[in-house]
Amino acid sequence: MKIFDHFKDNADYIKAIYSTSLAYLRDYSPEIFLSESEYYDNFGYGNCYGLTNSSVQCELATADFNLKSVPYKKRLVWHFKEFCCKTGAHGIPMISRAQNKYYRTIWVLLFLGCLTMLYHNAESVLDKYHRNEKIVDIQLKFGNLNPYKASLATDVDVIRRMLTAFDGALNKASRIISSNINQRKQRYAGTVEKAQKASMFEPGYSKYICDDSIDTKRECEGEKHKYEKPKNNREKCICAFDRSTKDAWPCYRDFYWSKNICQKCDSGAFCERVLTMNMTGQQNSSIPCICAPSGVFCVAYNGDSDIINIWEYLTDGQSAEDSTFVEAMGFDGMTDEVAIVTKAKENIIFAMAALPMKDRQRISTTKRELVHKCSFNGVACDIDHDFLTHIDPNFGSCFTFNHNRSMNLTTLRAGPMYGLRILVYVNESEYMPTTEATGIRLAIHDKEDYPFPDTFGYSAPTGYISSFGLRLGCYRSCFQQLVLKDCHCGDPRFPVPPGHKHCKATDPAARLCLYKRTNELGELNGSFHCRCQQPCKQSIYSVTYSPAKWPLRSLNVQLGICNGTSAECNRHYKENSAMIEVFHKQLNYEMLTESEAYGYRIIYLSIRKFIGRFWRTAWPMCGINFLTCCEFIFLLCETAYMSAQYNYILWKKKEKAREFDNHNNLL
Template identity: 50%
Template sequence: MSWVNNLKNWERLNESAEYMKRVYGDPQAYMKFDEQKFVTEREYYGDVGYGECFNSQDSGVQCEIIQGEFDPKQLPYDKRMKWHFREFCYKTSAHGIPMIGQAPNIYYRGVWVCLFATCMVMLYLNARSVLDKYHKNEKIVDIQLKFDTAPFPAITICNLNPYKQHLARSVALIQRTLNAFDGAMSTAAQEDEEKRQKATDEAEEAASRMRRGVTIYEDLKKKWKTLDKFRMQRDNLHLFEVGLSKCACEKESEEDEEEQQGLYDDYNDPEAGITMPPGKKVHECKERKYEEPEGEDDKCLCAFDRNTEDAWPCFKIPDWNDQQCASCTADAICQLNSTAKVRKRIPCKCNPLGQCVAYDRTAPLLHIWQYLAGAPPTEDPNFVKAMGFEGMKDEVAIVTKAKENIMFVMSALPMDEREKLSTQKRELIQKCSFNGEACDIDNDFLTIVDPNFGNCFIFNHDHNITKSSIRAGPMYGLRMLVYVNASDYMPTTEATGVRLTIHDKEDFPFPDTFGYSAPTGYVSSFGLRMRKMSRLPAPYGDCIPDGKTSSYIYQNHTYSVEGCYRTCFQKLVLQECDCGDPRFPVLEDGKHCEALNPVQRQCLDDKMGALSDLHGSFKCRCQQPCAQSLYTVTYSPAKWPSQSLQIQLGSCNGTALECNKHYKENGAMVEVFYEQLNYEFLEETEAYQNLETRLKSRAWLSQFFEASDLPEAVLAAARFMEEAAQKYFNKRLENAKLDIVVT
């Protein structure tokens, strides 16, 4: 078999195709034979290399299996690298790579290279997408509807009136605060009345100037007749008197005087008590009855009715004349002249219109602005300024400031005294039932003192006892009959009713923030739906398992976002103002800001302003709790009580109709219940965990490679690197030898 040995010892071939032809033969040789040369089968196989062993029957002679074994190192570097690449293409089972090696020409090979590159790009993009989602720490929210009995929440109920008026006024500082509040409200009411009167006067003046042919005197007469007729129709007669008031008595322009010069001549109306002298000019004044005159020039006389507080008409003091009237009516409206015989005339004052009012000239003139002010108790201006009422003109803002002042004052009192000043448990909650059974009001309700609402009472407060509704609907929830006693409300309380808060028994109720108001005279039904939340902490979410710290101001309750914000703000105020906001609790080593300390109150106001500034320096980071129960509330009212209801509530000794009216003004029914005996459970889970990410990555890789492809690729890469390194070192060795020869 010398020809095989000769091939094995072949040292150099110019082309790889020549080598394959020498080893395996030319696969297209059958197409290239000479048509004129006919050989036998034995001769043919002998020519192509199978030789003498063909058709041999001698068992001692076997055909040697032809193997293309040779040393690739004998090939040049470029040929050797191509040979390794083709060997890898023939052996691997990865998609596309064998087709690259078997392509008959460069065009087919280019197409397969593009397809393989496209698939590799898709593989990279999908793998990158999986890894990006994993690194984003995405999460999935699983929503489950659980048909199970939900635990009943805690219910906190408060009276909208924080303190009883007759008890609160026994506190000296509260009494002074309410006096300042009354004064501020009176001043604001006067200014509002003046604004309305000024607007009315301007409108009337504009309308009168636009009208032509209709006299001002006719308007005055009509107004007086209507006013007099209205007063006489009332059950009790009204008594007019002459009073002093501040007025605006600007003279009319010459043009208006010329237009009105002949409009008042020769007019008499004895029925209305008006006798207008011929050619008399009238300059009526605009009253400012709520404002105190600054001097004699802005004073005028008006016909004033104490019952309706009307002051009209008004004229300058010299325009009123002392007269002796012939007769006067029961409401002191007099007639200067009479056709009947008069035995004794009555002293009176008459205005330029000829309308007269009885006046005996001995009694002092009424100061209308003082009468309308009601002479409220005045407070020291410094106290009014300290309370923040100075310069306030809006009634709603004044009420808000008064509530804040009351909280400041009450925060200085001990907790037990504040509790005594507020509504007691048995006074507010008259009757109660849960699951159709009567409550134990003394034991089932826990009393807490809230800065805004005074005493509040929590139902289902015991952490060791779990209460649940046996069925859905109002009959199997919490039903309370409450009595608010509106007759003892503070003047700062704007509505009658109760405040209701629904929360977990471990949470603080925060009735001022999360509460619902239920009015008197109605059945207020609150339907509940519970939703439980289970959130993921970092890095998947932003919740906190337990955010309660030693500085948390609601120590007896669990952590909440609202409690965190209040704690953060209170901590800031304590650090910079050396006192705490009275709206929030303070720890044992802290104290609340004083009501009459202007420095502390100004500091607190500044911090409140910084809190409302979006770009301020005050920032709090408060995270959601990882476990939380949320309640969705549906409210529906109905009038209460019905005419047929026979029930005793509060103190009422009148008839059934009177008691029913009393209950509507002071009582209410409150119902809290589950609408359905199921609840939602929302749970956050990781979208991509470590194991799932690995499995997805393997799935994508398996679509392109089998298990053995990766080692093959690594081995081929190692061979290429080995060949490249060997070439590099051989070249350096040759260069070194060449340098030695040269030297």
């Protein structure tokens, strides 16, 4: 190896060390040998490592010598320069081989510019990954529009008090509206106008106490209980009520009174039924009336006017509840009937949220009471196992079909005959006074989604066959977290996390806080801000709805539990039942599947593609690829190892020197 090529004359080098060119032939004398520091620093040996001559570089790269004998700084310089010569990155060797500082500066700037572009591209790839961009078995839940049975819900103290306040608010609103009307709409038309002006009797609802098992048409004791409010429709009866004397007699169940056409009515609105016709075959008069089961006692009534509640008239419609409770319920100052009903529905949700799930399920409709018949794909359902009970804050007990995630109920044929067909019975007599329509609420959703039938549901009325055709087509959680933080209780319309409770219906402060937080949702510049991302995978079902009257008179099959004639059963189920059909409209449905556009695999391929292709193709002077990255990693590791080893040896020398000094001091 030509390690002295950088000297013009090798004799000059020998002379500089041994004074004469023949001095090295003299006898060995240790005093004339140079130290390591003098050898490398004072006389410049090793400067060849700074040369850029290719022959010298190759000799250095293949030299067989011990690097540990080289000083630490020189060793680092040699290590970095060796890397510059051997690396596969095109720009770095050009930096080490530059003939002057200007040429070297140009290559350094080019290489730094390419590194900057690499950084920005990698940053854009990571940013695209964090944006979570998207590339663009059904579950059925239904429940009664009436959330709870009136006969059982009124046993709850808060519900009973709330309904009393609700009735008082409605009566107060009615009186305010009535006071602005100059003349009340006449109760009777045509020939009963004179009779109505002098009317003393009118039909009115009262509470009754009687035993139907003894005599189904027995007179009820409405007069005795006329000041009491019935708990439900089953305790109501119709009495002939006199406003002047406040008498309520006679009283019978409402369905025992019959609508008739009376021949004449006296000044007290007492009427006689039409028994005969005149010679021309025409009736003497046609006054609408209702008659008691005996057929003798009749009262003028046209069937269009509202029947008064006797207990409300006698108590002047005043609520028996204190003003604090009325204020907590939100009825204070309300005069609009629609708003009062809406507020009452909300109060029921709050009141029921405080009850245990078992109690809420007990006073709501059971699956056997709601679902009378069911078939899926032409096969009868197992009502007890195929339907899962779920307590919804708005609709009470709801029932989910195809709820088992480990077993899917599927159909391979389109059309209503091969979908889900259920006969439901709602029992209108048990409806709460706040329920405005009879029927059921149906929601279609994916098994992974939490259902919200109040928002994403469809109503199916009674007396119709409702067909729902299917095609596959956050803010609530965020809002609930805001309410829990500010109000220290949750909105009962939404579920709460474990360890938290819903706001109480009788807590005015919590209700006011919840009201303010709810209003913030509608404000454009409000403080409520949530960032709700779309789910990575979601199934959307588009539903078409078509109703038809049901059942027809020609339908002579037995519907549920009915002991009457076919006509009577059809009429009964027309008022209390509905037939629901849920099916696929077509088998070639469309499905839009959303998946992440940038995952771990894509981001790895993008970075590798950019490093391997972008740099080699667009900027050949860099030529960075995966192996080049590995070279830099090994360079860092080797440099770190060399530094650690040098510091460790230096530390050991200092320790030995300290021990030696201590030993000398002891001596």
